[in-house]
Amino acid sequence: MKQFDCLLPKPAVLIPDSGTLRITTGFTLGLASPASRRTVSGASRFLARLAGRTGLFLTEPKPLLHVQPPQATLFLTCRRPGRLKLNEDESYRLEIGQDHAVLSAETDLGLLRGLETILQLLTADAQGHFLPALRIEDQPRFPWRGLMIDSARHFQPVEVIKRNLEGMAAVKLNVFHWHLTDDQGFRVESKVFPLLHQHGANNEYYTQEQIKEVIAYADALGIRVVPEFDLPGHTTSWLPGYPELASTEGPHTLETGFGIKDAALNPAREGTYTFLATFLQEMAGLFPDEYFHLGGDEVNGKQWSANREIQTFMRTNQLPDHHRLQSYFTQRVQALVSKVNKKMMGWDEILASDLPASVVIQVWRGKEQLITAAKRGLKSILSYGYYIDLMQPAEFHYRNDPLSLETELTREEKNLVLGGEAVMWSEFVSPENIDSRIWPRTAAIAERLWSPPGHCSPEDLYQRLDRISLHLEELGLTHEKNYQMMLRRLAGTARITPLMNLVDLCEPVKLYTRHERRDYTTFSPLTRVVDAARPDAKIPRTFRQLVGTYLQARQKGEKNSKPASEFRGWLHLWSVNHDALAPIINSSPLLHEIASLSADLSKIAGFGLQALAVLENEGEKDWPAFSYMQAKESLAAAKKPRGEVELVVVTAIEELVEAAERVKRQSETERHRNPSGAP
């Protein structure tokens, strides 16, 4: 069933049938009438992608209207246009026979999801392209499957958003959470308060026309757009234009650093609420989604404590600490949101407030917040464990199930867990490398949120991620292609093989380590090796696997040199790579910071080869040269990150070295016992 290895996310039910549906120039796509606008545009995009991938000059390159199912190779039918709101039906049913296929759904959203499935099923052999005959019945496990992009810390132009929306649609995500304001930038044009974007965005903001363009684009892809205006903290960018909102005197300037800042809106002034009421009303006219995200995270309360007026307000209102004050603020804001007919959403700090059942909590500080929310009767989505900016492997995110703690919850409470969101904070991403942080790892999260619970093997997951990664490229995503482009700039030449040999083995340091290493600002260049290197490095993963298989086989007493014959070539390549890379490093100042890492790689690869020789020559009389102590020293050195990247092949080489040392020691012990060498 090899052709189903391509599905990501996996469908709920798949029943294979025998035979194939061949795709030829005569392929037609028919639509039941009346066809919704979303169906027509989705079908047209499908045909263009089908033609692009197959190279076929289709006789009918446009969807056919007013036809009956057997008149078209693929027939699409749904009952009604879907509404882009929570819990809308996205299910679909796909039947592929040897002559025809029918995709049916309750809504056109279901059709869009099903069309992506078909494109993933498309396969080729020597005879041409085909679809496997089968039946699929599919629907999402969770209704809220999102991706958040932070456009505030580093502005991400419209085309970045658009191509990522396409990527989302390809893996059946349905909520784009747009983090539009933060300390470093106010990224949405306001016509009622123009100084917000004029003084708060360094000229990098979305016009209202662009916002509408993105919303229309997302709508066509069946994706909701939930805007976030982060309040009352993360608000430095509001203040240069409207200092009256501030809790301090000022002067207020746009933040260029990162981390938790003190700025917080003044919750004690009635004017703050009047301002927000007007602002939210304007935004309610711009963003059609029923949910508005109002932030609520990381308020340190410093400015509130230092402001006499606010202190008085707290006493008058019996708000003993800044947490209670924030609760008060949150409740006021919730009322304002409600007044413009929207439902509020916020980071899990808002759980401290008394909130109506309509509110959605975005859980980020720990999974137990999901339980807390549910026990309080509040809806929630999971983002803890889905922070893709932290450079953890896809497998880690994949294992993170929103309902893995389900035993504690009743069935009704479980239903309050709506799904989750991958979260892309943008301290360290530019339009050049943001895609490589989002894709393909977000596809693993997408499967977790769409498919029935359960886990596939890491091999299965990564194989499917590799495949979807290629497909995502046709949508304009740059996660693959910008890697070599960035290496060309780093090397100052198109001849990047030795540099690539090194960076292929590197991952950016994980979690919040980069912040500790250097003082980053919004102006810091994001063109270094760490910015080109990618999480989930592929060659190291394979290397580790091969080494693991090899050593396990040895441990079981089996002699299996096949994996070694595969990874030996890599060790050879790495052991001589520094000689090739050194001249490039020498003429590229940007590479100086990884010069010693490159040297370390060649050293430890050399020791890896020594160790392998020991392991492969076990029992023979003359031991190959093997310097365990020096190897250990080099391995320890190689583990240290340089330029905020780390070599992720060190431990695997270390395992080889340790195994070799064990073999040698054991054999020496034996020789000691039996110095003649006789058996």
Added chain:
Amino acid sequence: MKQFDCLLPKPAVLIPDSGTLRITTGFTLGLASPASRRTVSGASRFLARLAGRTGLFLTEPKPLLHVQPPQATLFLTCRRPGRLKLNEDESYRLEIGQDHAVLSAETDLGLLRGLETILQLLTADAQGHFLPALRIEDQPRFPWRGLMIDSARHFQPVEVIKRNLEGMAAVKLNVFHWHLTDDQGFRVESKVFPLLHQHGANNEYYTQEQIKEVIAYADALGIRVVPEFDLPGHTTSWLPGYPELASTEGPHTLETGFGIKDAALNPAREGTYTFLATFLQEMAGLFPDEYFHLGGDEVNGKQWSANREIQTFMRTNQLPDHHRLQSYFTQRVQALVSKVNKKMMGWDEILASDLPASVVIQVWRGKEQLITAAKRGLKSILSYGYYIDLMQPAEFHYRNDPLSLETELTREEKNLVLGGEAVMWSEFVSPENIDSRIWPRTAAIAERLWSPPGHCSPEDLYQRLDRISLHLEELGLTHEKNYQMMLRRLAGTARITPLMNLVDLCEPVKLYTRHERRDYTTFSPLTRVVDAARPDAKIPRTFRQLVGTYLQARQKGEKNSKPASEFRGWLHLWSVNHDALAPIINSSPLLHEIASLSADLSKIAGFGLQALAVLENEGEKDWPAFSYMQAKESLAAAKKPRGEVELVVVTAIEELVEAAERVKRQSETERHRNPSGAP
């Protein structure tokens, strides 16, 4: 003077000095006050690119205002903001010393041009990045240096336009000619005649907001935007919305094929002119440039001849043929353009009309039209020889000088030749591959139009194009990175080496050959090998050069095997490549069309190796195997394009084969004369 090899276009005057200006984190950019908006944004972009390329965390990442020259590492000063119009001053003067640099200009446009020069001068050594000390005095040879992009045949989204504007600025081009309407699409939103874009664009058009966005973007880069509304031919897309403009009854549908179509507006109806007057008035409010391009090309007159009303009109107005009728139309349109305070521009067919001196003729059918225009006192720009859609080498375009026929013209007439435009028609380009047709070849045209007359060697040109090609990538251009992406899709895998080995040696067929091979429409997939392959293929160029050098040396009786040792490796690689590629081709239907080409390459490379063995073993007793007749046959077969691509290493291999055959024949003749083999 190696560091000046990077300048493209070359400056008018460059006087090297000794020493270098080192770029460190302390680098500052100071602006004389008052600084224009364009200066500030240009300086900010410069700093971001400088930081990106050097990886430096600049202490002052923003331009400094209100400073004096010695307080900044680089100081920018100009007299006034430039106006974006013909003949505006773009000159600049750059002095780089060991401690400071000063860039001065009459206008901020000159500053932008100079900043690009500085970024091209940026070099690195083991100590870090630096600028060479020097003095440059630079100004353009021609005031009109353009790139035309056809957004009509295949729509090109805003981001495609923006990144190409950045590319233009990098090589000092200053006019973006935007071909907005044609038979296949009406790509600009009209608020007065909304059915134009609603019925004429398949939903792919620029909103007026987007047009403004592009104009503002271009303005910041010092680039004029000249819109083209092609009239009276190439107008099929106007007619579905406004059939009253047509010269036939209809029904009118959007054109999906290419080539010269019959549709032409009805020049006999007064309503046509009223419509155009209103439309042009709307567009005049949208596009600020003083020039409007009104097309005028390729009217075949068929619809006019077949329309009785039009025939009557021609008789009444004494217009004996359709050329005169078009002249009449052109003059009416010119008057309308003039009425909205714009100057008219058109393709060289409009030379048939009586036109005022303000008109600019775009010469495309032959260079003699430049002379005709000048003799008539009309301004002109050259595009004949700059049709970059025709896939000719950069060198060809580079040799094409607008004033190479200058002897026929007086000094005043010469001044009427304003410059030229590279022209990118879009029958065969998608947003994925358009950049690879524009860049880097357009940089060669840019040098022709900016730099003093004269030619550099092809080696010099191509070396500089290779370098600028890397720099252009930092602007988001995809000419390099989409190549491998497209190959990955073709191969259905990330392991593309054997496919790349082949496609690296292929160029798309040239001139108008593709139209003859297959019936293309706007729906045809542009994802085939021919769409990934690029003009001016680099490896073949080097290969041809090495073979040439080798054979020339032999002919002179010198024994120089060095080039052979370099190209022998390639021949080896190619000779076995088909074995590696065949399995990929087998599972990728899109590659079937080049299967025999791949086989042919391996065959002729094998014969190339045979020939080389003969040449290298001359004089030895035993000839290596060499089958001349079979080689000839295979070479002839390999010359045939397949899938609209051609192998561009065939003739070089043929030269090797012919040389080997000569050697062999000569030696056999000698042996015949002297059968003993004695000298």
